[in-house]
Amino acid sequence: MQDFIWVGFVGAILALLFAFVQKGKVLKFSEGNETMQKIAASIRAGANAYLKQQYSSVAKVFAVVFIVLLIMAFATNGEMLSKFTPFAFLTGGIWSMLAGFIGMRIATKANARTAQAASESLNQGLRVAFSSGSVMGFTVVGLGMLDISIWFHLLYYVFGITDATTLGNIMVMNGMGASFMALFARVGGGIYTKAADVGADLVGKVEAGIPEDDPRNPATIADNVGDNVGDVAGMGADLYESYVGSILASFALSAAAGFGFAGMLLPMLLAVCGILCSIIGSFFVRTKEDASQKSLLKSLRTGTYLAALLSAALAAPLTYYTVGSWGVYISILCGLIGGCAIGYFTEYYTSDTYKPTQKLAASSETGSATVIIGGLSLGMKSTMASILIVSAAVIISFFAAGGNSSYSMGLYGIGISAVGMLSTLGITLATDAYGPVADNAGGIAEMSGLPEEVRERTDALDSLGNTTAATGKGFAIGSASLTALALLVSYVNIVESKGVDMNLALTNPAVLIGLFIGAMLTFVFSAFTMSAVQTAAQSRVGEVRRQFKEIKGIMEGKAEPDYAACVGLCTKGALHEMVAPALLAIIVPIVTGLVLGAEGVVGLLGGVSVTGFAMAVFMSNAGGAWDNAKKYIEAGHHGGKGSDCHKAAVVGDTVGDPFKDTSGPSLNILIKLCSTVSIVFSGLIISFNLMGLL
């Protein structure tokens, strides 16, 4: 079977080619008038400057970790750590970075073009934005396939590692680099975008009373830069990690399940088939020139659902051909259906066409405190659907894949269901990544004074983006929890393969305390990321206030604010605040292991997976609902824009910003980073730990 894994290269080339074609489509459009070009150039410059600085900060941390890994691997002659891992760590990081970077490049080129195209028609606007999203979506999956294929062939053919178990165990460690990079990108970008947003809103909208994206607001360019570095580059790195992580986790589980290389070929085939179906699906994303917002959503949905359905159909013969089990096929379906179901419930809880968000909007009648309480309880309540769906997916895919007779086969079922969930990532990510482009286009339309109707069209595109983003987050969170479970088991397999006997019972104090530490890590990590936004935003508020006061004539539009100062301040703030939470995620599992041993680490992974999942759903959904409740009021309910209700809702939205765009989405990565860090450092922890001394 291993001879067929070259199919991964086919998938990679297909995806990258399609991305290239889409890029060409975007660039064919005009960037609009001079003002628009100038604004777009400022945003581009700000985003590039930020990413450049971010990468150079991250490079330092990567260098340190790389050296530590090198020492661990070579000083013990591969005993403590495979000699490949340090290099895989680097490549994983670089590809993940690249996935985000390319997505950001095209997004900063597509924003003004989308605004210009939207001045022709809604459909034209949609096409530019969606093409830009496609570039990112297909780049992510293409690079992911490439990374996995190259490493597989290197290890198998060049280094002659032909034992499936060994190969799987080495491959799964490759995830750490991608997770680590993703965490920096998500946290750093998330802090940047939300600090900019909160800062701009607090002084601009609330204090000075000028509209969003008003060129008089010094923070407005930084706000638009933030959309690109956070929602595009951060998300790209994040989903690259999810995609690669789910495939690698099933690699590691395949040998134990007795599927050998066939069980590794299957996720590759699923991914390639998903790429094909996504390409087909994306041809169906089109609408009439005079389309309504409703028909826009319909066209996006047609594309994604078509891709998912085609994938589901094609997966049947592929599964049967490779592992010869219909049960495994059911596991894959569980993933696909589970992802869609989580997406649906995410939409239910966060879209203003449903009751929960409407009720939240109504709670603004009694002030901002009740909006906050309402949003928090909505978010907490919404964990029920996601957790029940994931639980059902876990239990069904476990037993369907044969968990009753062979425990390892059941676990492979859980791992492959995550791959199923993410197989059509190409198109779901495209529909997701188009949102920030539309958001930017709106900003440019506003700043360059395009006619009202253009802004209305970009708003329609943007608001649609919120809905698709919710679905995308559903997939990311759902797959993260499944992958985390698969990684937890890989960890146990790897430790036990080194001859360590573990008591993993929940009644073992080391496991229990590990659980506690895992829950603690989730809460403290969320606290760090939230207070990072807070700190960064507060310094921003000061700067914006200073400019309003010191630069005469800003409010009359006579003098230009110092946009660059705000961009620079955001960059500095985000980079400064990004490091602590990221280090937390790498240090806590190692220290826990050194104190409590491998059993404690398993507890920690369980605790962080479970609490992190619940917390991620809670934060993302609460944030999304606050955002849409505000939009619902702005659409004319409960007094509309400028009313007291609106002001109360703005408070909710501001609190929701770090929830849904910084802390919430970072938790997915945290969960997986903890797992891969534990796997990579398992050799160290087995050799040295306090429990071993007792």
Added chain:
Amino acid sequence: MQDFIWVGFVGAILALLFAFVQKGKVLKFSEGNETMQKIAASIRAGANAYLKQQYSSVAKVFAVVFIVLLIMAFATNGEMLSKFTPFAFLTGGIWSMLAGFIGMRIATKANARTAQAASESLNQGLRVAFSSGSVMGFTVVGLGMLDISIWFHLLYYVFGITDATTLGNIMVMNGMGASFMALFARVGGGIYTKAADVGADLVGKVEAGIPEDDPRNPATIADNVGDNVGDVAGMGADLYESYVGSILASFALSAAAGFGFAGMLLPMLLAVCGILCSIIGSFFVRTKEDASQKSLLKSLRTGTYLAALLSAALAAPLTYYTVGSWGVYISILCGLIGGCAIGYFTEYYTSDTYKPTQKLAASSETGSATVIIGGLSLGMKSTMASILIVSAAVIISFFAAGGNSSYSMGLYGIGISAVGMLSTLGITLATDAYGPVADNAGGIAEMSGLPEEVRERTDALDSLGNTTAATGKGFAIGSASLTALALLVSYVNIVESKGVDMNLALTNPAVLIGLFIGAMLTFVFSAFTMSAVQTAAQSRVGEVRRQFKEIKGIMEGKAEPDYAACVGLCTKGALHEMVAPALLAIIVPIVTGLVLGAEGVVGLLGGVSVTGFAMAVFMSNAGGAWDNAKKYIEAGHHGGKGSDCHKAAVVGDTVGDPFKDTSGPSLNILIKLCSTVSIVFSGLIISFNLMGLL
């Protein structure tokens, strides 16, 4: 050893006698002038009316559960459930209710007396309020000792159950009634008090701009009633449950650890010794007539620390005499020290004399959104200290008690450390329960127009109460997590004693999904309790607005508002909203067991303990910090009362109300109720579950 358990009766009588003496001391004071008496009578009437209705609602639920238990026990002739359990369920509920009721009775008699005494001097005020708190504190521990002693002697001497294992397993089930009652009291009382508070604040303080406790506010009597039914009656039932639960859990672990009846005598002796030391300590709570607030706090601390120190010293010979192990003594010390340490960090995070709360107050400079973000992240960050302390207490007490050679002995160590933590509950609860009395006294002083200096004195007493309440909550939360772990293990022992072999490894999908469900239950339960406050508060806001509008002359003080309407509305609202969360706590563990089997239940207990603990700390501390940040601003910082900063801080305080007084403290009970429900229904779940069919 069992012959000495009569010592429990001695402790009970001692505690109840002391409570009786303290009651006499309170009643000797004058209730003040006619207005004060009238207000106090209204509060008393409202509180009595509420509790009467609450008990009659709860009685119905108890009757249903009692019948179910009866059927389970007698239809299977004791196979599925001990025949004693249904009756123990009733007695546990009744005693827990009684503990809260007696505390509330005395508190509603002490409030006006405290106000009157405070008009003489601060010390006089302190003495009345503290005596009232002592009545509650010692009633709780006295009744707890009585309940345990009676059941022990009934089972041992009357029914001839002389096997330590069987006896321990029957006794531990007795906790369910107390937990169930406590949950109703905490949730119902918590909803009442916070709905009243939020309602009164939103319309009174924010909209109409009249001060707190202003007699023109129709919600003001209900607000004061709330302090009594929530912070007094609810807390009494809650801590009764903690106290009894910790002792019963160590009963259940004793036999397996090989300590037999000696291991049951030890917690009883510790409790009795704790009662004695608490009585001694309470004599040291006194201050000079012209005392400052600082010396007040010092006098309260002298009392509690003295009691703890004495207990620690006396515990050494007691432990050695009973179980003959110095290791177990270290476990007890772990509990005592751990409780104090959690108390200290709770104070650190929530008191305005430390940086975190001061920083939170400063974040009000940029508006209410940043206050909310700041408080949420403060609360999340604060979980670190509590979790690390509990983890250390668990691991040290496990190994000290001999966990390295005998697993069961280690677990007994964990159980007994919880008893150690709660041994001086008599005095810690007294310092805690005096707070709401002082709060009420302030309300009465304001409403009856006593001179400014009286209000200042009651404010000093009240603000001190916030600090001691924080310490009290530290003990409650810390002991809850230790007791929960002990109960989890009891559950496993009981299930395994029925011949069921369990795979409790974290890698077992049933356990993992159980963990997920446990986390979900925590989030959904918190959501329910928070939205209950929201719903109840919103109906209140409507009523207060209506009265301001329809009753002419309220604002001029010419017409009296319809206080009773608000009291009635609160009662109805709280009772209506109380049922769903309470049922959730009883139904989810049973359904999880029926679907996933006993292994899933163990996972659920782990998940709810870990996530529930983190969430309880998060919510309580965030709420406490918001409250004190507001008070800090009111004391003149950041612009003082009425400034924009103050308004922003009031939003934080309002969000914090359900956090710290409804959802947060209910979670402690939820954790233990889940455990005892699982234990009581273990026979049912073993006989019928879906996993058994696969």
